[in-house]
Ligand SMILES: Nc1ncnc2c1ncn2[C@@H]1O[C@H](COP(=O)(O)OP(=O)(O)OP(=O)(O)O)[C@@H](O)[C@H]1O
Ligand code: SF4
């Protein structure tokens with residue numbers, strides 16, 4: 177069976193202006209190869225700026241990849257030409273339900289919009305579909321007649337999830353979906369996501385700073401550093417015995433990490449500037465296990481002890 181989606185050596189660079197007449201680039205993704213099975217949750221963790229959101233947005237077709245391929249349902253995707261395939265396969269829920277919803281639009285109108293653009297459903301059918309997704313997120317039809325700004329943060333995130341469900345996607349990319357919410361509301365949203373997975377076999381890419389949450393929700397996980405995957409495999413295996421020095425450092429602190437606070441407190445130093453990443457191992461500047469070889473050669477992902485690890489020391 178083919179994967180729901182698969183990326184092969186996905187690279188994304190952004191222009192960062194020029195310095196001394198030289199054009200500069202931010203290396204946001206440096207060859208990311210990941211995949212997802214239907215119905216599973218893939219957790220993505222890593223310090224602020226490591227490329228988690230860029231990966232999600234590139235997968236969604238919101239950024240044109242610089243190089244590498246994305247395959248969806250067995251077909252290599254062109255983000256410009258295959259927008260419809262992407263939107264039918266995956267949708268995204270963003271961190272900030274205040275910024276990601278148009279406050280001046282009636283919720284029903286917002287939810288109906290993609291149906292108008294992408295389907296031939298009649299007005300009555302569209303109404304039924306909107307009511308159906310509202311009910312899936314625990315809201316009634318009358319709440320659809322209100323405006324997004326009339327709702328609390330948790331309710332807005334429910335609306336964000338309803339919007340992501342409207343086209344019946346197989347996968348939702350959740351980019352820090354609960355970090356802006358109160359803890360009690362976080363639990364409600366996580367319960368909702370879990371229920372959708374159980375009832376609809378929904379797949380999630382779950383991007384988060386909260387390692388405990390990722391452990392709880394993910395079947396597989398990928399640890400990213402400076403635009404590359406350092407370790408990838410079953411969440412259970414990695415949490416039980418992390419192998420990559422970076423994963424070990426992340427998991428050394430047992431407890432939720434404050435959203436948008438760098439993980440830096442637990443590691444010496446800062447991640448290097450993504451405009452000039454190290455030539456050798458991307459983690460070499462902060463690695464307690466660094467060897468001379470790490471400064472000149474970049475390790476690739478290898479299967480070690482039932483997971484993928486990019487580290488010479490773990491081979
Ligand atoms: N549109 C853009 N233009 C230029 N640089 C960008 C753009 N988007 C992201 N970047 C850069 O790409 C790198 C990866 O950013 P990204 O937002 O994907 O990180 P992240 O892991 O999601 O971080 P956070 O945890 O803070 O959300 C960063 O260095 C960021 O500054
Ligand atoms: S390759 Fe070297 S520098 Fe990189 S993580 Fe492994 S030991 Fe550390």
Ligand SMILES: [Mg+2]
Pocket residue numbers: 228229230351
């Ligand atoms: Mg982000």
